Amino acid sequence: MSDVTKTIQKWYASFQKGTDFDSWGQLVEAIDEYQILARQLQKEVQSSNSTEFTEDQKKTLGKLATCLEMRSAALQCTQSQEDFKLEDLKKLEPIVQNILTYNKEFPFDVQPVPLRKILAPGEEENLEVEAEEDAVLGAGSPESFSSRVPGTLLPRLPSEPGMTLITIKIEKIGLKDAGQCIDPYITVSVKDLNAVDLNSIQDTPVATRKEDTYIHFGVDVEIQKHLEKLSKGTAIFFEFKHYKPKKRFTSTKCFAFMEMDEIKPGPIVIELYKKPTDFKRKKLHLLTKKPLYLHLHQTLHKD
Numbered sequence: 001m002s003d004v005t006k007t008i009q010k011w012y013a014s015f016q017k018g019t020d021f022d023s024w025g026q027l028v029e030a031i032d033e034y035q036i037l038a039r040q041l042q043k044e045v046q047s048s049n050s051t052e053f054t055e056d057q058k059k060t061l062g063k064l065a066t067c068l069e070m071r072s073a074a075l076q077c078t079q080s081q082e083d084f085k086l087e088d089l090k091k092l093e094p095i096v097q098n099i100l101t102y103n104k105e106f107p108f109d110v111q112p113v114p115l116r117k118i119l120a121p122g123e124e125e126n127l128e129v130e131a132e133e134d135a136v137l138g139a140g141s142p143e144s145f146s147s148r149v150p151g152t153l154l155p156r157l158p159s160e161p162g163m164t165l166i167t168i169k170i171e172k173i174g175l176k177d178a179g180q181c182i183d184p185y186i187t188v189s190v191k192d193l194n195a196v197d198l199n200s201i202q203d204t205p206v207a208t209r210k211e212d213t214y215i216h217f218g219v220d221v222e223i224q225k226h227l228e229k230l231s232k233g234t235a236i237f238f239e240f241k242h243y244k245p246k247k248r249f250t251s252t253k254c255f256a257f258m259e260m261d262e263i264k265p266g267p268i269v270i271e272l273y274k275k276p277t278d279f280k281r282k283k284l285h286l287l288t289k290k291p292l293y294l295h296l297h298q299t300l301h302k303d
Helices: 003-024 028-048 055-076 088-091 093-095
Strands: 162-173 183-189 209-210 214-222 235-244 251-260 265-268 293-301
Touching: 003 028, 003 055, 003 088, 028 055, 028 183, 028 214, 055 088, 055 093, 093 235, 162 183, 162 235, 183 214
Parallel strands: none
Antiparallel strands: 162 214, 162 293, 183 235, 209 214, 235 251, 265 293
8 A cells, every 4th residue: 555545544534533523512522633634634735845646636635624624613613604514524525535536626615725824923913803802912023924833942051050940841721711722832932021032932832632621731841041140020921822723823812921039949820811912011911710820830950
């Protein structure tokens, strides 16, 4: 069996798994499966090295990814009467299974999914008219708009005599709609009182485990500056981000921060605030009155 045949079989199995979850009413699992498959199809479409599929087949793969995103979005928004239904998605099953030989018109008038837009940290961008809901506000480094991919954690700095390094384990975050967040990750930055970045911004990998009202990360973030070199008024920010399939970009949902007097060994639980991220900490509004927080564990290393 060729590699491309194995790949198609995996796609078909994933498609069936997603539609099964969908038909059983396991919506969170269905959304996750649809998103995983959509990303795999997009990756194939965007691969410049791929010679396994013709350009027309890649367009079809891109349209399949669009339909998966549309169904995923429909499962998260019950109000719309024009949502992409499960029976619509199931019409695509023979296309997924026979992509190499499929030569008919695609059954739906859709366009291939574009490259995902992710707002680079440190910039303000309003992609929608609904600014209050979807603006992602930043400050500091004027990075250009880019398709920033999660998972940019950096190694620990070399130790220096008499200097302290900080490792922060991001354990979990509590959110009432944790199960509905797609491709969630956290951006970590260190900023002074004027919202200026003091070291490199880091993104955690996408979280893979959701449990009740929690999204589990379990990752260590190495702060790229010694504790003694952080200026008075410095804070470490944690921005929780997730992908919005209907808007097709990654948005900040909420944020948290730790100030200098909170940097000490052991566990810490910090409050979540509504977006946009206020790096100057002047106008803060709690995300919820419920006991839902960001759970961290700090380790200090000193020679």
